[in-house]
Amino acid sequence: MIDNLILGFQTALTPENLLWCLVGVVVGTVIGLLPGLGSTTGVAVLLPLTFAFEPVTALIMLAGIYYGAQYGGTITSVLIATPGEAASVVTTLDGYQMARKGRAGAALAIAAIGSFVAAILSLVLLMAVAPPLAQLAVQFGPVENLAIMTLGLVIVVTFQGGKLVRGAMMAALGLLLATVGVSTGFGEARFTFGAVELLGGIPFVEVTIGLFALGEVLHQIRVGAAAPIRAGFRDMVISRRDVSKSIPSILRGSGIGFMLGILPGAGSTLASFMAYGIERRVSRNRDQFGRGAIEGVASPESANNAAANANFIPTLSLGIPGGATTAVLLGAFTMYGLQPGPLLFETQPALVWGLLVSFFIGNVVLLLLNLPLAPVFAQMLRVPYGYLYPIILLTSIIGAYAVSNNTFSIWIVVVFGIIGWILKEIDLPLAPLVLGLVLGPLLEKALVQTSAVGDGNLGVVFTSPMAVVVLILCMLLCTGPSILRALRKRSQDPVREHSQVE
Amino acid sequence: MISVTARPANLTVVAALALLGAGAVLGAIELGVLDSSGHIAAGFMPFVAGGAMLVLALIDLVHQARHVPGARAVDDLLFEQLIDGRPDTTDQLQVVSDIDIFGRDQRARNRQLAKIIVALVLCVALIPLLGLLASLGLLMAFAAIAVEHRSVVLSLVITAVTLAALYLIFAVLLSIPLPGGILGGLLS
Numbered sequence: 001m002i003d004n005l006i007l008g009f010q011t012a013l014t015p016e017n018l019l020w021c022l023v024g025v026v027v028g029t030v031i032g033l034l035p036g037l038g039s040t041t042g043v044a045v046l047l048p049l050t051f052a053f054e055p056v057t058a059l060i061m062l063a064g065i066y067y068g069a070q071y072g073g074t075i076t077s078v079l080i081a082t083p084g085e086a087a088s089v090v091t092t093l094d095g096y097q098m099a100r101k102g103r104a105g106a107a108l109a110i111a112a113i114g115s116f117v118a119a120i121l122s123l124v125l126l127m128a129v130a131p132p133l134a135q136l137a138v139q140f141g142p143v144e145n146l147a148i149m150t151l152g153l154v155i156v157v158t159f160q161g162g163k164l165v166r167g168a169m170m171a172a173l174g175l176l177l178a179t180v181g182v183s184t185g186f187g188e189a190r191f192t193f194g195a196v197e198l199l200g201g202i203p204f205v206e207v208t209i210g211l212f213a214l215g216e217v218l219h220q221i222r223v224g225a226a227a228p229i230r231a232g233f234r235d236m237v238i239s240r241r242d243v244s245k246s247i248p249s250i251l252r253g254s255g256i257g258f259m260l261g262i263l264p265g266a267g268s269t270l271a272s273f274m275a276y277g278i279e280r281r282v283s284r285n286r287d288q289f290g291r292g293a294i295e296g297v298a299s300p301e302s303a304n305n306a307a308a309n310a311n312f313i314p315t316l317s318l319g320i321p322g323g324a325t326t327a328v329l330l331g332a333f334t335m336y337g338l339q340p341g342p343l344l345f346e347t348q349p350a351l352v353w354g355l356l357v358s359f360f361i362g363n364v365v366l367l368l369l370n371l372p373l374a375p376v377f378a379q380m381l382r383v384p385y386g387y388l389y390p391i392i393l394l395t396s397i398i399g400a401y402a403v404s405n406n407t408f409s410i411w412i413v414v415v416f417g418i419i420g421w422i423l424k425e426i427d428l429p430l431a432p433l434v435l436g437l438v439l440g441p442l443l444e445k446a447l448v449q450t451s452a453v454g455d456g457n458l459g460v461v462f463t464s465p466m467a468v469v470v471l472i473l474c475m476l477l478c479t480g481p482s483i484l485r486a487l488r489k490r491s492q493d494p495v496r497e498h499s500q501v502e
Numbered sequence: 503m504i505s506v507t508a509r510p511a512n513l514t515v516v517a518a519l520a521l522l523g524a525g526a527v528l529g530a531i532e533l534g535v536l537d538s539s540g541h542i543a544a545g546f547m548p549f550v551a552g553g554a555m556l557v558l559a560l561i562d563l564v565h566q567a568r569h570v571p572g573a574r575a576v577d578d579l580l581f582e583q584l585i586d587g588r589p590d591t592t593d594q595l596q597v598v599s600d601i602d603i604f605g606r607d608q609r610a611r612n613r614q615l616a617k618i619i620v621a622l623v624l625c626v627a628l629i630p631l632l633g634l635l636a637s638l639g640l641l642m643a644f645a646a647i648a649v650e651h652r653s654v655v656l657s658l659v660i661t662a663v664t665l666a667a668l669y670l671i672f673a674v675l676l677s678i679p680l681p682g683g684i685l686g687g688l689l690s
Contacts, residue, residue, distance in 0.1 A: 052676050165565070169519060169558040175551035176526050186544040191529060214622075221615045224606060386650030387657075390642040391664050393622070397638060398668050402678045410626050418619065426512045436551075444547045456540030 001127075004353045011354025012361055017060050020053070024061035025362045028068020029369065032088075033076050033377055034388065039069035039308075040325045040434075041216060044208040045395055047332055048402035055336035056351045060358040062332055063312075066325050067119065067359065070268065070305050071366050074111040075377055078104055078297070087268040087304035090276045094289065094296030101292050105375075109238040110246050110294055111301040112370040118254035118302035119363040122309040125258055127356055130345070134317035137342035142449030143460060147467035147474075149443045152320045154474040155263050156435045158481070167432045170423075174436020175443065177202050184441070185448045197408040204331045204437060206400045206412040211430050212324075213396040214413055215420020217389045222425070246298035249279055253302030260303075261310025261322060268307035268323065275303030309359060316340055316352060320439070324431045327438040513566060520559035526552025617649050633683035639665050 011017065031042035042065045050058035073088035078095035091111065098107040140148070157167040180191045181201030192198040256278060257271040279299035280289045289296050311322025319341030321327035333340045338348060345352050370377070400413040423430060447458075454460030461467050526548045533545030601607055606614075625641040632640070639661055646657035672678045682690065 049671065049676070165558050165562050169516075169555055169562065172523070172551045172554040172558060173519065176523075176548060176555060179548045179551065183544055188533065188544040190533060190544060190548060191526075218615060218618065221618060222611055224601075224611055384650075384652065386646060386652050387660055390645040391660075393645070394638045394642055394664055394668060397626075398634065398672055398680075401634060401680070402672055402676065405678060407626070407629055407681065410629070414622055414626055417622075422511075422515060426515055428515070440547070440551075447547065448542050451542040456536070456542075 001131075004131075004349060005127075005357065007350055008353030008355075008357035011056060011350045012060065012357040016054075017057050017354065017358065018361065020057050020061040021064050021358045021362050022365055024064020025068035025071075025366050026369065028065035028070075029072035029366065029377055031065060032069030032072025032074075034072075038073070038212065038216070038325075039066045040208065040328055041212040042066075042069055043325055043328045043332070044205060045213050045392075045399050047205055047328070047335075048399045050332075051402070055333075055338060056354050058336065059329070059332065059351070059355050060362075062329060063355060063359065064362045066329065067305065067308050067362060068366060070308050071112060071115055071370050072377065073304075074115070074297075074301055075108060075374055078107045078111070087272050087308075088301075089269065090272045090300045091297055093276070094291070094293050097290070097292035098294065098297065103292065106238050106242055106294065107297050108374040109371060110242060110298045112367055112374065113238075113243070114246065114250040114253065114298040114302040115305040115370075116363055116367040117250050118257060118306040119309055119366075120360070121251075121254045122258045122261070122306035123356065123359050123363070126309055126313055126359075129262070130313045130317045130356075133313065134342040134345045137318050138346075140342070140466070141464075142446045142453060143464045143467050144470070146443070146446040146450050146461060147464070147470035148318060149320060149439050149446060151470050151474050152314070152439060153432070153435065153443075154477050156323075156432045158477045163427070163429055166427070167429050170429055171432035171436040174433040174438075175440045176436075177207070177433075178437050178440020179444070183444070185445060197406070201441075202437075203404060203409060203412060205328070205335075205403050206409045207416045207437060208328050208331070208434060209396050209400050210413040210416025211420035211423075211434070213392060214417025215424055215430075217392055218417065218421035219424045220385065221389065222421075242294050245285070246294055249283065249295040249299040250302045252279060252282070253299035254306045256299075257303035257306030257308075258310045261307030262313050263322070268304035268311070271303040271307035272300035276300045312356075316344060317342060319344075319442070321435060324434045327434050330438055509566065513563065516559050516562050516566070520556055520563065523552045523555030523557075523559060527556060614649050618645060621645065621649075629681060629683060631683050631685060633686040634680045635665055635669060636683070636685065638668075 012021070027046070028039065028042060032039065043062050046065060047062065050061060053061070070087060074091055074095065077088040077091040078099050095107045095111070098104065153171050157171050158164060178201070180198055182189050182192075182199050189199060253275040256275040257268065260271040260274060261268065276296060276299060279295055280286055283289070283293070283295050285293050285295055307322075308325075311326045314320045314322050315326040315330055319330070319339065321330045330340055338344065338351070396413060396417075397410050400409045401407065403409055420430060423433075450458060450460060461471065530545035530547075530549035530552060533548065534543040535545045535549045537543045621641055621644050625637045628637045628640070642661045642664060643657060646652045646660065647654055669680070673680050
């Protein structure tokens with residue numbers, strides 16, 4: 001462990017990696033705070049820019065964008081009640097109320113402190129958990145891999161709130177899109193309709209740029225913009241009382257965020273909502289929730305950062321993305337010729353540990369930047385969107401072209417941009433689609449191998465205790481909430497009937 | 503959160519997804535779901551994914567027909583759960599009015615959106631003729647000047663600076679050959 005950490009520091013502390021880590025976190029903060037841009041969009045659009053870099057440098061920068069965006073997303077939630085990141089949606093509830101009461105600075109400061117503490121705690125846990133998990137995963141065969149990938153899909157679908165059917169439908173669409181092109185296992189062209197460009201499959205990065213960057217821009221044009229609340233440098237001073245009040249919330253948020261982030265398919269958005277919900281129940285100050293309670297900012301902000309880091313555990317050790325942004329990062333690994341998964345820790349120790357150590361450095365930089373400079377970043381919100389979105393459009397289009405030097409890529413971006421906008425307008429979730437698209441080829445490979453292991457009988461899955469446990473977990477996740485709801489309804493009905501009689 | 507869950511649009515998109523699923527199932531059967539020895543064949547995955555899409559889309563259509571609010575966002579649902587029993591909280595949240603800070607109503611924004619989508623498609627269609635950078639420049643200038651009604655001079659300056667920056671990054675630093683189109687060929 002110590003040797004690995006030393007190796008990580010040696011990799012992360014080179015001038016080049018330090019510089020691009022700094023660039024990544026600053027760009028990530030800006031991307032996170034701009035409505036219509038999020039970490040997934042940022043990583044997807046800027047991925048082509050990193051082609052000239054060493055893989056470790058590129059991944060350090062892209063990961064910096066990811067966790068930098070978690071900090072930036074808070075600024076818009078607090079100042080204009082418009083979250084730059086989905087994970088910051090719940091921060092709007094109390095953060096914006098604090099801003100309206102002239103406490104925008106305190107909200108931004110506690111969010112930065114909470115995010116930092118959560119990031120450091122979760123990184124320590126990440127470093128402790130990921131390597132043993134990877135060692136365990138080395139022993140997994142196709143049967144276990146199939147079960148774990150199914151779990152990833154089930155988690156992302158079941159955590160779509162009331163949209164279980166729609167989430168599953170989008171995951172199926174992602175899996176279906178992943179089958180386009182010549183399949184590696186069979187050598188047969190599927191659904192290409194004679195188009196040579198489709199033989200290689202539907203390009204993942206271009207689809208992501210279309211769905212998230214272009215789709216978001218079109219959505220933002222439709223919904224319009226809100227005016228920001230000003231936050232000054234003087235406002236950033238936070239009282240000792242505020243900090244001491246927030247410490248338990250930060251610790252609880254960090255724990256919840258880490259536990260949820262570690263699950264393949266569960267993202268930081270869910271973690272932030274869950275942390276807020278629990279905080280509202282356990283806090284002594286619960287009456288103030290929704291009216292500007294500082295704990296209502298500290299807890300979800302800690303949770304979303306802890307989850308963002310914990311998301312790297314399934315991504316790095318199992319090769320299964322934790323959420324939409326880690327799915328794009330997984331795509332980036334593949335583009336650099338790296339295969340995320342259990343063997344990555346053995347074959348690329350400098351890359352893995354350099355990346356993990358860069359998270360520490362990046363989070364220190366983010367705290368130093370965000371604590372005093374959040375009002376400066378907030379000035380970005382004053383750039384008229386009328387200038388901003390054409391720049392996003394241009395960068396997205398040219399970035400997509402750069403991936404494959406092909407105009408067909410641009411058509412993919414435009415088509416999927418329009419599809420992404422339509423899906424967003426009618427509230428069809430995009431995360432399961434992206435996860436389906438990423439997991440599709442891996443799932444099919446595992447299916448083919450499992451079929452071969454069982455000589456055509458997929459029931460061989462039930463001979464592996466580990467796979468059986470994972471599949472039972474999948475079933476519980478699918479049916480558990482409905483059963484609990486039915487039980488709760490049954491226990492409430494007699495009370496309701498009784499009160500109606502009265 | 504603004505949620506435009508217009509029923510006709512919802513029904514149309516979900517019905518289209520159901521059709522897509524059905525098409526995939528038929529295509530998968532043609533490819534072969536299982537081979538002669540009972541092993542998975544090329545059509546297995548599209549069969550499962552397409553079949554799941556078809557069934558789930560039909561379930562969603564039935565839900566919609568029964569007026570079950572299955573189209574709400576997770577944000578909305580969780581917001582409802584979180585602020586359950588706190589009617590005053592919703593009043594404190596920012597009420598997003600129909601008029602944005604530039605004084606545009608929903609109809610005006612819809613018109614903007616339509617213009618941008620058309621301009622985007624035209625821009626990509628023009629790339630073989632004008633080249634990538636010239637087409638993108640036209641798109642940006644059109645968006646800023648004609649759609650957003652921003653200052654002409656400032657819009658042109660920002661367009662030129664953006665194009666120069668993109669050229670520097672992609673063509674010079676990353677050595678990516680950007681297509682010049684027929685116009686580029688004539689000029690060179």
